[in-house]
Amino acid sequence: MFSSLITSRIVATLSALLVILVGCGAGIWQLNRAEQKVRLGESLAAKLEMPVLNANADSLSLEQASERRILARGRFIPAEAIWLDNRPRPIPEGGSGSSGQSGFYVMMPLKLDGQEAVLWVNRGWAPRNNQDRVVLPPVKTTDEPVTIEGVAFPHPGRVYELGQKGTAKAIPRIEQNFDLALEAQSHGWKQLPFIVRESDSAKKDDLVRNWPSPTNGVDHHYAYAFQWFALALAGFLFWLINGLMKYRRELAVNGDRV
Known part of the structure; x- marks a missing residue:
């Protein structure tokens, strides 16, 4: 039986082994991604329950501020805005809308009151003009001091980018990533x-701020993991059943009874 299943079927055995390894590896990766999202969601939920920090009064490091709620007061500098391209419309869990719609994150510096410092703010999402990429949607920005509330992050999220960022600044500044x-x-x-x-989703400035939870998509990861494990199982069963059928045929040819 060993010869019928393996020795005489080296190519089929190696192919089945490859399918099993790929399926199991991809399934485990999907489970790990789901676990990472769950841990991130738990960490963010815990930090959101902590007292609100004040960017104007406190001297904050990244470690102190990360994933914490923050208040900041100052004036926006719209001339230095950066439009981060290829960002999908944020749709919260259970929300409605087209999550596949492409647009921009509007990154704008805020000159803090009482400090010689700037705070970069992801003001929200704006839709992209599909006919002309450099035609930007209108965003309302007041010249008066504003108070904003939000959550601190190391960066606004990254997308895949070909090549390296250049030093020249085009107007408007449409970038793939923010540094x-x-x-x-x-x-x-x-x-x-x-x-x-x-965070203020009710502000009337034509921007969308329905930020999804970090745990969004966890069910999809579990579903993908099931599909990959099912592929691995199907590859093994296909190899095994065909090998057993070959073994039965060899017994029949040799005159043995099965």
Whole structure:
């Protein structure tokens, strides 16, 4: 039987082994991604229950501020805004809308009152003009001091980017990713070591801020994991059943009874 299943079927055995390894590896990766999202969601929920920090009064490091709620007061600098491209419309769990709609995150520096420092704010999501990429949607920005509340993060999220970021600044600045250190070096100003993702979804400035929970998509990861494990099982069963059928045929040819 060993010869019928393996020795005489080296190619089929190696192919089945490859399918099993790929299926199990991808399934385990999907389970790990789901676990990471669950842990991130639990960490964020715990930190959101902590007291609100004040960017104007406190000297905050990234470690102190990360995933914490923050208040900040100052004036936006709309001329230095950065439009992060290829960002899907944020749809919260159970919300409605087209999550596949592509648009921009509007990153804008906020000059803090009472400080010589700048805080970069992810003000929200704006839709993209599908006919002309450089035609930007209108965003209302007041010249008066504003108070914003949001959650601090190391960066606004990254997407895959071909090549390296250039040093030239086009107007408007449409970028794939945002680099805090590069902006500090480029502007020569003092800035806080984190960005704040604004939370007020009711503000009338034509931006969407229905930020999803970090645990969004966990069910999809479990479903994908099931599919990959099912593929691995199907590959094994296909190899085994065909091997047993070959073994029965060899017994019949040799005149043995099965």
